[in-house]
Amino acid sequence: MPTIKHTLIGPIRQAVTMANLPLKGALKDEQMEIISEAGILIKNDRILQIGSYWDMYPEAQSIGAEILNLKGDFVALPGLIDCHTHICFGGSRAKDYAMRNAGKSYLEIAKAGGGIWDTVTKTRKAGLEKLVQLTIQRANRHLKDGITTIEVKSGYGLSVEEELKMLRAIKQARENTHADLIPTCLAAHIPPKDFEGTHRDYLKAIAEELFPILKEEGLSNRIDAFIEDTAFSAEDIQSYFHKAKEMGFDITVHADQFYAGGSQVAVDFGAISADHLEASGEKEIRILAALDTIAVALPGASMGLGVPYTPARKLLDAGASLAIASDWNPGSAPMGDLLMQASILGTFEKLSNAEVLAGITCRAAAALNLNDRGHLVSGLLADIILFPTDDYREITYQQGRLKPGMVFKNGVRV
Numbered sequence: 001m002p003t004i005k006h007t008l009i010g011p012i013r014q015a016v017t018m019a020n021l022p023l024k025g026a027l028k029d030e031q032m033e034i035i036s037e038a039g040i041l042i043k044n045d046r047i048l049q050i051g052s053y054w055d056m057y058p059e060a061q062s063i064g065a066e067i068l069n070l071k072g073d074f075v076a077l078p079g080l081i082d083c084h085t086h087i088c089f090g091g092s093r094a095k096d097y098a099m100r101n102a103g104k105s106y107l108e109i110a111k112a113g114g115g116i117w118d119t120v121t122k123t124r125k126a127g128l129e130k131l132v133q134l135t136i137q138r139a140n141r142h143l144k145d146g147i148t149t150i151e152v153k154s155g156y157g158l159s160v161e162e163e164l165k166m167l168r169a170i171k172q173a174r175e176n177t178h179a180d181l182i183p184t185c186l187a188a189h190i191p192p193k194d195f196e197g198t199h200r201d202y203l204k205a206i207a208e209e210l211f212p213i214l215k216e217e218g219l220s221n222r223i224d225a226f227i228e229d230t231a232f233s234a235e236d237i238q239s240y241f242h243k244a245k246e247m248g249f250d251i252t253v254h255a256d257q258f259y260a261g262g263s264q265v266a267v268d269f270g271a272i273s274a275d276h277l278e279a280s281g282e283k284e285i286r287i288l289a290a291l292d293t294i295a296v297a298l299p300g301a302s303m304g305l306g307v308p309y310t311p312a313r314k315l316l317d318a319g320a321s322l323a324i325a326s327d328w329n330p331g332s333a334p335m336g337d338l339l340m341q342a343s344i345l346g347t348f349e350k351l352s353n354a355e356v357l358a359g360i361t362c363r364a365a366a367a368l369n370l371n372d373r374g375h376l377v378s379g380l381l382a383d384i385i386l387f388p389t390d391d392y393r394e395i396t397y398q399q400g401r402l403k404p405g406m407v408f409k410n411g412v413r414v
Helices: 053-062 094-101 106-111 116-125 128-144 160-174 199-217 238-246 262-268 282-290 299-305 312-318 338-349 353-359 362-367 393-397
Strands: 006-016 034-043 046-052 066-069 075-078 080-082 147-153 180-188 222-226 250-255 273-276 294-297 322-324 384-387 406-409
Touching (some): 006 053, 034 053, 053 066, 080 338, 116 160, 128 406, 160 180, 222 238, 238 250, 312 322, 322 338, 322 362, 338 393, 353 362, 353 393
Parallel strands (some): 006 066, 006 075, 147 180, 180 222, 250 273, 273 294
Antiparallel strands (some): 006 034, 034 046, 384 406
């Protein structure tokens, strides 16, 4: 018989459960369930019960639960979820950042040896072991900030061999950190400079040679592509995504970052999410709101590139579901501070606390097609973070400066 462990955490001044919120549309703070003087009873890796700490305390004692009696004020939230990152990479692009701030264009930076291809070159030079180490370090930094689930993309390999190296590195990193790493294959990031053939030839080779290995080794169940003038067109990607769908992969799309069009591809293929959307107009907002594809705002990229934010307010008011992610990557979003970025997006786009917090918990879980986390409710994973404050509004008010004092992943304090 497996060992059963019970743990009771409390009393918690406010437990913000994120329960019973609609997946789509605008949210008001009054819609959030907040339990005062709360207790959370954990059984192994799952939440068994959440409610009044003092009502639960005698029962917890009777079953021999470990009691984590909190001293001081704490606010509990579900573990945060970053549903779009590129934290498996080699090297730095500090030179790009300096050139961009000095007024150089994307094309000028690329001609000077910068851009995504610079990171491809550096990532290819990094060995498997080095990529594992770097990914673990970045994941653990995120975990310390209360981010218990992290999507991680490939896309700096751009060949079958190098994409496999990245995805194997992500898999090994996942086995060596408490955070959950959700791997995504982004072999369709940009057309590789060293591939002899057309863009479509490259995509065909990836689909035929790489996709079966992903399934065989369990390296990823998610396929992403960058739909953009400098990457792949909507026409280029058709056969690639058809093949991915036939093989049972989930689809996600880098869409509408600089030019509109990618969001239409996302909805056409029933993508789980369409990410970026800085260039989305009324047409794109309307089609995303009408269907179930999650819109993912990436404020870190807007900060890094100095471009407008995703029209989050318009998306929510139109009825779309909005998640918020860091886009942590070496080029356009090197900061990697999800809570700070989400808080500042809320300021510029006039988002309620409920909308910001849902965007990095329950709605971010939906963007990864995960239904076992993102809320503090019975039966879900005991991914819990505790902020040292007596008022949940301090979390966004301090714009990321207030960090969790305790982080629990799968019921274990990490």
